Amino acid sequence: MLGIILFCIGVMYTPGPVNILSLNCGMQRGPATHVPFCLGVGAALAFWFTLVGYAGTAVVGGGMLPVIAGLGTCFILYLGWKVVTSDVNLVQTEEPMAALDFKDGLLMQLLNPKAFMVVLPVATIQFPAVGIGGAAVAGWSLALGTLSVGAPLSYAAIGALVSRRIDNARYFKWLNYAMGAMLFLVAGDMAYEHVYLALFG
Numbered sequence: 001m002l003g004i005i006l007f008c009i010g011v012m013y014t015p016g017p018v019n020i021l022s023l024n025c026g027m028q029r030g031p032a033t034h035v036p037f038c039l040g041v042g043a044a045l046a047f048w049f050t051l052v053g054y055a056g057t058a059v060v061g062g063g064m065l066p067v068i069a070g071l072g073t074c075f076i077l078y079l080g081w082k083v084v085t086s087d088v089n090l091v092q093t094e095e096p097m098a099a100l101d102f103k104d105g106l107l108m109q110l111l112n113p114k115a116f117m118v119v120l121p122v123a124t125i126q127f128p129a130v131g132i133g134g135a136a137v138a139g140w141s142l143a144l145g146t147l148s149v150g151a152p153l154s155y156a157a158i159g160a161l162v163s164r165r166i167d168n169a170r171y172f173k174w175l176n177y178a179m180g181a182m183l184f185l186v187a188g189d190m191a192y193e194h195v196y197l198a199l200f201g
Contacts, residue, residue: 004126008118008144012045012151016114017076017186018105022152024083024179025100026159027166033099034156038149040105046145048115052123053137069194072111073187079108080183083176105152113194118144 013019018041025034109115122144127133132140166175 001130001132004122004130004140004144005147007126008122008147011114011118012148013154017072017079017112017183017190018108018114018152019155020179020182020186021079021083021100021108022155023159024176026156027163027175028086028159029099030160030163031153031156034153036102037100037105038153038156040102040107041109041152042105042145042147042149043102044106044109044112044145045115045118045148046141047110048119049123049141049144050138052119053127053132053141056124066195066198068111068116069113069190069198072108072113073191073195075108075111076183076187076190080180080187083183084180086176109148113190118148 022034022037025037123137123141127137127140
């Protein structure tokens with residue numbers, strides 16, 4: 001069972017679209033305002049673990065993965081564009097730019113093919129291998145979803161630490177460009193690996 005936790009941490013806490021976006025949000029607003037987004041990410045992952053844990057690969061296998069990946073690619077491109085075009089304002093105002101909310105985190109993780117790198121091997125192979133079944137699937141799904149909340153939150157905290165060392169809005173703008181470019185690259189890789197190769201490879 002420790003192997004399940006270590007595997008999930010290894011995949012959840014590596015850079016991906018959710019964590020890259022969280023790094024940027026931490027730089028812009030700080031980690032506290034990013035908590036609802038992180039909870040949405042955790043809820044989405046708990047949902048996938050529960051669904052696949054009980055229904056197996058029939059639910060998300062085969063032809064469904066390219067569709068989910070295609071929708072996820074479009075959503076990540078949209079978020080990348082929002083990051084690149086967002087205004088940078090280092091002056092505290094009464095109405096700061098809008099934060100990502102629970103719905104954004106939920107939607108992004110529901111459509112994130114990287115989530116299936118965690119969910120499919122754990123729910124279809126590791127759960128049965130260690131005897132996790134019945135009500136235990138729901139318990140483990142909730143626990144692993146909760147564990148995933150820490151990944152984007154830790155990236156947001158790192159972003160906040162970086163932002164304290166930057167006092168020029170121009171640097172933030174260039175960081176936004178870099179973060180947006182990384183999201184575009186992730187979307188392109190996702191489209192190629194999980195959509196193009198799945199359909200035409």
